[in-house]
Amino acid sequence: MLKIVHMTVNGTWRELAVDERESLLDTLRNRLGLTSVKKGCEVGECGACTVLVDGEAVDSCIYLTMWAEGRSIMTVEGLKGPNGELSPIQKAFVEEAAVQCGFCTPGLIMSAVEIVGTGKKYNRDELRKLISGHLCRCTGYEKILDAMERIVEEVYRTVNEEQT
């Protein structure tokens, strides 16, 4: 039997009928066609399915859709600007060559959104810890960290400039 759940997905209010045992990963991919949400392990080990739930990065494969009732979900599909332009985080990933096979990329970008959303300045080692829930087999994390460092720095500077 399907149950009704309400949530905001990438800014759009949704009413959905889902299986109550369904993971948010499956709902986003199979019912809403948000295929940026990737499945790599289904048990919360790899981080490829990371999305934001009320601004917090979670592994959507181990998050039941029913728990999202009334919450706001964001995936990379929701990051682009009104004219299709890339967000600064996405731009940093492109320009720093942080993308290879691209399978871990959407999840990492969502964690990056959470991290820069704090407005705090993190150093490279702190960033290593903050993204350690994301496995990447292609890059050795070097250029992902370059992109993260750059974006954290940019946002921190902007926030501070606004305050002064």
Add this chain to the structure above:
Amino acid sequence: MGVVGKEMQRVDAWGKVTGEAKYSADLEPRDIYHGKVVHSTIANGLVKSFDLEEALKVPGVIKIVTCFDVPDCQFPTAGHPWSVEEKHQDICDRKILNQRVRIYGDDIAAVIATDEVAAARAARLVKAEYEEYEPIVTVEAAMREGATPLHPDIRKDNVIVHSHMTMGPSDFTFEEGLRQAKEQYGEENLVLVEADYDTPRISHCHLELPVSWAYVDVNGKVTITSSTQIPHIVRRCTAQALGIDIGKIRIIKPYIGGGFGNKQDVLYEPLNAFLTMAVGGHPVRLEISREETICSTRTRHAILGRCKGAATKDGKLLARKLDAYANNGGYASHGHAICANCGNVFKDLYQDELGCEVDCSTVYTSSPTAGAMRAYGIPQADWFAECLTDDLAEKIGMDPCDFRLKNCMGEGFVDPANGIAFHSYGLKQCIERGRERICWDEKRKAYANQTGPVRRGVGMAIFCYKTGVYPISLETASVRMVLNQDGSLQLCMGATEIGQGADTVFSQMAAEATGLTFDRVYVVSTQDTDTTPFDTGAYASRQTYVSGMACKKCGQVLRERILEYAAYMLNYAETDLAKTIHGGTVRQAAGRMREALGLSAEDQITAEMLDIVENQVVVTGGAPKLFDVAVVAETSVYSLDRSQHITAEVTNHCKDNTFASGCCFVDVEVDMPLGLVHVKKIINVHDSGILINPKLAEGQVEGGMSMGLGYGLSEEMLVDEKTGRVLNDNLLDYKIPTAMDVPDLDVEFIQLEDPTGPYGNKSLGEPPAIPVAPAIRNAILHATGVHMNVTPMTAQRLTAAFKAQSLI
């Protein structure tokens, strides 16, 4: 060169950061059925019968097929071009589902259901009755006298292939070498090292699982969309597995989330094809879980290397020997080729004055199947060679870097067995550069006499690696280019993008070869065997070299065709073509050209007088500019006088190969009581020819180094010797490096133009993973004096070794 050598942004980056790049599972149609493989719960035996009653009762189950239903066709799975010589053909040793079980987790049945949960539930309820045999998990057990052969129809015992090779005299033996050495140099002037160096079975851990979906189209063609590195080979093997014609199979390969060699094997596509055929062609998806991927797809071979080495006390390497034993698991896959490759590089890497003897055995066991993984036997070869080298240098009392410079393969090296040569040689320059960057000489001295529980050390390892598989196997690649009316082009490669950046570097090459700008090249990323020209795929670090040459040649042909048409337009500028929309432009251009070259109105303009520079047709030499290629492109399509769709398709049958090389230097801190190794600094220096895209090249090296760190410090599949069952089949217990495990990675290149590469380039994709583990091992040796002969060097192994040496 123009765009080749520049740090162009990846052509697929935009799609990948927006989630719009589609991978296999992202393209599935609605109402697809779900397949689920039923795996054996024994490692060795025979399926006697099934009880499907409970499984069939699960709501949503459509059908269950078993090993008794599949075609009686044994097929190969290795991602090799099919050899037309029977003795070189890949071993056909499995069926789509196997009644004869050879590994724990063998594929014995499959469920098709309307949803994933039903499929998984039913799969668990399938009951198999077995005739069970003793699992033969280790090489030792499999080679024991009287051991049950796992494939009696193919091999009388469990040895898949045994190969013997030598460097020096063809009948060279290490014992004979030692005898000569004693005679020549005197026993008192020799050092001898004898040791077993061991490597683990590891898992590729591409982030995207092996996934495919299949249906039968309106023409009866079995169409499979799959996450594979080798679409054309998957097509052939699927045809072999089903016993049907190759034209009846179509493989589509969209973006893939990594492969690293696991997807250079035909994994589950034949089963997926069989499943859709079993339900009247309805689409069926088959996604292999992470646990299944680790246990039941492929692994890197665990190879044991029994090594001997002899050198003079003044540091001249005299002779070496390797006895390699590769655990191939239950099926041959690539196996026979990999251990031989391992042996080859072991003997090539150093110049033994008297000779080198290598003996390789690749053995069937009832344990997970080993196949291709990044660098194809060479990480193991390098572990053996580079542990041995440091152990010899230590015994002599010589600096291991000096010892390597004195004895490593030199400029002009040609492998006498297969003719593969260094057409460009940068190995020694790499070593010198790495030595300088890590501050080798200072640190070797500074770390010489340490005491206390935490110690520092520096270590190094070198390597060489071929570029492609010629002459061992066929090297062929095809490319098609199609000119659009606006003067842009579609680039259609048979070669595949698997995350390494192939689409981007081929786009750069296409721009370079045609004279069009990078933004005018539209690479078709998806391979579809119905429309894509043939290429064997992404493996052997071959694509930029073999397929890149095809791309270059194809671009040159397209350019000639554009110019030939441009010449035609210019010659008829005053007459027929004046009617076209660009008549005025062409007439003026013809005038400028005739004036510049002093040609009369009657003189013929030929294609040789013309060139394309940054989208402009120009007079050879660059000036004057005549008109945009778009003028030619549009006219050629719509001309009422001579309509010609300008395209080119070229096959590059590559009959060349060249060695790439390089090294890794590391500086480590070893915390002996904790058994922890902190890599403080690490640098890889690569001799990979001219880089097509330095930024992407750097990314390749960093990823490989990270994989090497895992190989050295944390990754190992644990297989229970009693049951053949994998004990750590998930990403929590199987440890690949996280961002916290990888230090900052330093990368340098010695860029020397290789005359055989399309743009001076040679292999780069796989090499970075090779030298890291032995470099760490040698740094630990320097720090502590302890010889870690088994990788990965985990805390458990390290503390045990330090205890044994009374260091803690």
